[in-house]
Amino acid sequence: MQKITPCLWYDGKAQEAAEHYIAIFGGDSRVLDVTHYGEAGPGETGSVLTVDFRLAGQDYIALNGGPQFPFTEAISLSVDCADQAEVDRFWDALSEGGEESQCGWVKDRYGVSWQIVPNELPKLLADPDPAKAERTMRAMLGMRKLDIQALRDA
Structure with a gap:
């Protein structure tokens, strides 16, 4: 397991972005895990919170955090x-x-x-x-x- 994993903040498009990058890089690239918002929020219950994914052997986290931080x-x-x-x-x-x-x-x-x-x-x-x-x-x-x-x- 790598010690440091970059986390990329998206406004509702974390899973779409991860899948787009995986299609581009291929090889050792794939979605590793998807977590969803629960009732505690702040996102809509059941919507994607994070996507753990790998691009060319490097792991990343895509977070649906909202529009606050472009x-x-x-x-x-x-x-x-x-x-x-x-x-x-x-x-x-x-x-x-x-x-x-x-x-x-x-x-x-x-x-x-x-x-x-x-x-x-x-x-x-x-x-x-x-x-x-x-x-x-x-x-x-x-x-x-x-x-x-x-x-x-x-």
């Missing part, structure tokens, strides 16, 4: 991508109904921010040649979805 970019989930095909797939799936941002960031239809990052990027940004690293950073800052070949070419 998501912000102050916290995001970073997706490590092996190649451009993975970058494209996750970018397209997570941005559908959401909002594209810059530098590989996207906000999904539920307001959760994601960073879609090729696993090669940290190496390119830490190149021993400071000029190469700087060109990579400048190239990245001008992108929405990250283009691995354009980052390499920088």
Whole structure:
């Protein structure tokens, strides 16, 4: 069992969001448990309170807490991508109904921010040649979805 489990606060769409993410990530991704509000509330009796789910081997809790606390970019989930095909797939799936941002960031239809990052990027940004690293950073800052070949070419 993992020691720390991120809890994501939704306004009534916790189960829908969990199932959406599971469909995107596949593999070791599934709903683990669903709990419902009882008579003590504060939600409607029988409605979904929490959804424990796993994405690519990482456990999360989705909580239907209400509209009081919307998501912000102050916290995001970073997706490590092996190649451009993975970058494209996750970018397209997570941005559908959401909002594209810059530098590989996207906000999904539920307001959760994601960073879609090729696993090669940290190496390119830490190149021993400071000029190469700087060109990579400048190239990245001008992108929405990250283009691995354009980052390499920088």
